[in-house]
Amino acid sequence: MFNRVLVANRGEIAVRVFRTLRALNIASVAVHTSSDDLHVRHADEALQVPKYLDMGAIVAAAVASGAQAVHPGYGFLAENAEFARLCAEAGLVFIGPPAQAIDAMGDKIRAKATVSAAGVPVVPGTAESLETWSDFPALIKPSAGGGGKGMIVVRSAAELPTALESARRTALNAFGDDTLLIERYIDSPRHIEIQIMADTHGNVIHLGERECSLQRRHQKIIEEAPSPFVDEDMRAKMGAAAVEAARAVGYVGAGTVEFIVDGTTGSYHFMEMNTRLQVEHPVTELVTGLDLVELQLRVAAGELLPIGQDEVRLRGHAVEARVYAEDPARGFLPTGGRVRLLREPGGVRVDSGLAEGGVVGSEFDPMLSKVVAWAPERGDALRVLDRALRETVVLGVTTNIPFLRALAVHPAVRTGELDTGLVERFLPELVGSAETPQDVVTAAALVFHAVPRGADPWEITDGWRVGEPAWTTWRLESRDGVHAVRVRGLPEVSAEVDSGPATITWSSEGVTVTVAGRTTHYAAARDGETLWLGRDGQSWAFTRHLIGDPGDRPGAAGGGDGVVRSPMPGTVLVVKAQQGDRVAEGQPLLIVEAMKMEHTITAPRDGVVTELAVKVGQPVDMDAVLAVVQEEGP
Template sequence: MFNKILIANRGEIAVRIIRAARELGVGTVAIYSTADRDALHVHIADEAICVGPARSTESYLNMNNILSAAVATGAQAIHPGFGFLSENSKFARLCEEMNIKFIGPSAKVMDMMGDKINARAEMIKAGVPVTPGSEGEVHTTDEAVKIAEEIGYPIILKASAGGGGKGIRKVNTVEELVPAFEAAQAEAQAAFGNGAMFIERMIFPARHIEVQILGDSHGNVIHLGERDCSLQRNNQKVLEESPSVAIGHTLRNEITSAAVKAAQHVSYENAGTIEFLLDESSGKFYFMEMNTRVQVEHPVTEFVSGVDIVKEQIRVANGNELSVKQEDVTFSGHAIECRINAENPKFNFAPSPGKITNLFLPGGGVGLRVDSAMYSGYTIPPYYDSMIAKVIVHGENRFEALMKMQRALLEFDVEGVTTNVDFQLELISDPHVVAGDYDTSFLGNVFLPEYQKED
């Protein structure tokens, strides 16, 4: 096993990785920006090293400084967490060249599956269903108009190198296409340095179903079931649960088998997620994209499967076989995750950085977990993502999980900054959500208009 790994991230995921490594007997190195000098991940790691100023481009995205930190501290591997450099094949390749193990898939596979156009082509080869769409990159509005006419409206524009909801636009008519394409392309260029787009037929409304997979260097690939991530705002997930109430035994087997087939086709190693759109009216599902990293919502799957995904990542990167085979994986109960952000839902979810003057995190009982890097007196910096915690619950059934989440959110208390806790409490208590009657259109078209009417 590795003696020491460096965590190229911050916040709750850095804390999560440090804890998993420590339980495996592996030493840890935290990196931090000057704005994160007092962050929790810095305090609990065995070592910590500053890699630059507050701006992420000068610190958490600074490949040279991060690799220098790994060399200086003798770290044998780097865990990128999610976001930042986690899906950057150049960084993975630099790690390989410096004989530092990147805890994730190879740069080659990241290039293949991280780029949405390449991934689509590979899925067609693998026999995984994909939505009708462009066969390559789209660079001009003229190309976009022609392809959209062939596919038929409504369509969705996506940044080829995108993620996190950036560079995405939904287009219903030809009149909307040109301004939408130009806006999405500009956003993609700014976010990823790549303005290449592609176009797909829009499956909307739909269920967003994703399958957690694990692979190792010995040819083993397994799935850990599915998560339903249909509750989204601006293409970003708000709440996730497993299993999905929208699919039965037969469809579940079809979707998870397709995900394993996809991962096997590209000889995938480490943790990854295959994301699908499910058209409930027809029962058909379509490959959307692959995330070549650990997901924010991975604890949901850990609760229902009993498998520690982060520990498996570290073991696999070390060259070990997966600790479980598919026949060993069993699923029990129901799990739900709510993302807690420092933001004000009543003011268009404006970020709310600042000092936490008092903090009480819910606890007690079996099946409740809070992943966070917050502590009383900590100042949330304004430079990074607004997520400050994740509340994850597990119950014997979905009703118990819902009630446990409501109880946890009622206890959750953060003073000094505004959070979305009350918003999440209303969402988890909504009759449609309680009944499992929602899709990707629900939050934006049904829940938010009513929520924002309230005083």
């Protein structure tokens, strides 16, 4: 076994790998960039590199640290055959499959041909003459890609040219290869994948399936094991197909074979193979009792697999939810900020790279953590997951936790009637209202009214006047606009709002607010002039509305005044209009990239671009002015 391993990754997966290394008494080495080092506190040693995609720098760091092996995690270089070769040339063991297996399965075109030759059914498609494809709906995929990035559903020939352009750009940016393929799109299928493990002695086994049908735009949201759709016979057949796919390329290590499954007939087709550890691997670990990272390490060190296929047992049910830095109420746009308060739930598994004081930026994938619940029965596992999400507190960064809770308790999810289109069909009810609840606004006003106050009694905001206390009106901005709340009196003693008597009490856990006999507890944190309140997995940010500010909260891409703002922090990727251009309402002006996803910013009205405030490659903050479109005069 190795005595020192470098982990060529960041965030929650790096922390997760460090955990197994520590359990096996193997020294861990982290790499980090100048602006991203939260994960290094969990490692024994850390070395700085220019970026996580700098293969030469990472190999040099591994050699300098005395590491014998490199674990790539997932993302970045995990499925890069050239990186595996560079590791081998430097005398380092790459904890993953051989480079030739990565090559064969990393290219979706070659992978389909390889597994088809091995007798595994595949979805009809082509990598040639994409512009003339006529079988719609169709799905465009980057050949070298993964994680759903660059995948676009096309429903007509008219949509095809623009979709191909966007997919090529995303593929080149994310994977360094703009080769695409197109396949027949199967409406409302289930997405079921098989976990395989192979050693260097020719043994290949599968560890059952994971249900990954709960997706949005091909990005997985909630995963579970085992699938509520798969019975023992189907599991054996799909598992055998996955094992054959792995054998066809001489696979070694942990890998996942993904299938599209007809939810009515149960017929399945190979989609792709991920030649790495999957984000959702914890659900397999919880139902099998196996540590997949430990198996990866042992296989890479040349050991035999410690179990055979007939010894694999699935026990109970596990469900995982991915916590993202995104705002479902604003179309799932990426968010960011500094984590001011963090409380992660007990009684469940949490794989997390978060820490209080850490900054969530737009440079990396928006996934922050994973909350994973286990129970003997599926229904109980979903209930445990919902409780854990309710107890999770992240203040300073808007997350998708309320959306995850709504999805976990949705009737279709509870009954196991899943398909890849479920989330989109029920999206409005899953996202819910964007309006800030009035009781939360009132609580925020009471907090602002209570603190801070100076030592001078004339600075106390108790509203004291001769005769009776006067009202103080607090105008607070939240993401849905400006709210006014009247308060008088001292909230710590006895105050009053329009809806009745009110008090607040402070504790180490946050603030407790009582209004008209109803008591609610909030987690609370300050971020400069912004107050964050959290409750039941939700969070709200409030700032004081100053006289002269616009009455509406700037947050949409464009406003009625023609000012075009960035709806999220990111980088300007493409500028499609220039100053002086005449544009029509809805016409694309710019493309902003955030967390490896593209977002098209359009003109808010017909007019002329009178100001272009940014250029390609420029980083922008949320609500930063990008351009101004003015109406033409008569």
